[in-house]
Amino acid sequence: MVQDQLRALVHRYPFVRFATRQLRAHLPRRFGGLDPDRVPPRNRSVRLDLPRPADGRREVGPDSLTLQFPGYLTVPRRLAGSGLARHEPDSLASFMAMLDHTSPGAVLDVGAGVGVYSILAAARTRRPVFAFEPTPEIASAARAVSSSANLGFTVVDLALSNHNGSGHLRRALHNDMCNRLVHTRRTGLAHITVRTSTLSRWNETAATFPTVVKIDTAGTEPDVVSGGLEVLRRYRPWVLTKVRPDRGVEERLMALIDPLDYLWFPISGDPPYEARPEISGRASPAWERMWMLAPEEPPNGFWESVAMWRSALAACQGSPR
Structure with missing residues (x-):
């Protein structure tokens, strides 16, 4: 003890x-x-190459960014070693294809960490981007990234959940990507109190029109969906969510999403992906475990777009400085 x-x-x-x-x-x-x-060093400088598709389109944003991070954070260390090429490449490719094929609207990055998904959305589109991150030092790093690189995405210091008020965030001892809200009365040095809100309440105040939502909250994804059902019903955004097996996450997500008539695609291997009759955390690779929840059949060209972005990401190798 x-x-x-x-x-x-x-x-x-x-x-x-x-x-x-x-x-x-x-x-x-x-x-x-x-x-x-x-x-690890106290501070880490990472040159991050950004993907640019090879279809001849005129894309906004830079080809690379040089970013400063605290040296102890997990994601910057991985980015320094292998770049975006090995950081959830299938999920990132699907995310970018969603941005290509959905109507104009806001991007919500829930459980943003230092903001990898937010960086790409802000660098390659002109959409408003909101990064939700409750861990103070990680949110501060994401805010510094947005400011120093002139990306302009907004960092929101909130833990989205199924209730409004506050909650206990438990810091993971070995991987800061696994910090998560917990329901407990017995807290210790590993816990901090953070502000919580439902997605529906936040969106009512922010007045955004979300069309793409990514959720990765270390096992509390069903709570985020539960608190955002009104947003899903009203705006019908495309959703990319992590599904960890053996925590009851799959059953809860299906119970929440099934009445909304979404299609469920495991992000795994080479596209096109096939819709499944049920969500299973073991249907996608252990290093990603992402599922795409689509409000309709993917349009023509969607899977080609995924493959194109996957190829562009493969060229984004690590460049530590």
Whole structure:
């Protein structure tokens, strides 16, 4: 218990985390020492190549961005190593195809992290983009990305859920991509209190017309959908959502979405993808586990667009600085 609390303390405060790792780099392995070459820097500069389709169209936005991140964050470390080519490439390609083939409207990136999906939407379209991220230091990093690269997407410090008010966000000890809202009265150093809202309540205030929604909230995706049913009924956006198996997520999503007459496509392998009669977290690759929820049959050219973006992403290799 004491060890868990100490680990939570280290992960709660970035400066403490950085100082602890620097100290452990000077200790022998038998005393918990770390390989100095594997200790992340305090700050990380990443040159991020952006995909540009090869269909001759005139695209907005730059070919690459140089971004600054805190060195301990998980996604920037992965981007520095392998770029967008290996960061959920099938999901990103499907996301970009959705932007190509849906009517003009807002993009909502729920569980944005540092904003990879938001970066692409803002760099390659002129749509309003909103990135929802409740973890304070990650939201701050996403806001710095938007500002420094002149992308102009809006970072919203909210955890979208099925209720309005506040909730407990539990920080994952080994991967900040897995921070999630939890229902508990027993909190510790691993928990922080964050503002919560339903998607429907937020959208009523923001007055957006969402046409593309991406959801990745580490297992609470059904809560986000539950709080946004009015948005789904009224605006019929295309949805890209992560589905983790064995948590009851599949059954809850199907119960919520089925009355809305959406089609369910697992994002897996080479397109075209086939609609399934049920949602299963094991139907898509473990490293992505994304599903596309379509309010209608994909239009002509949609799957070709997915393949085109997948090819463009394959050229976006990592360029650490």
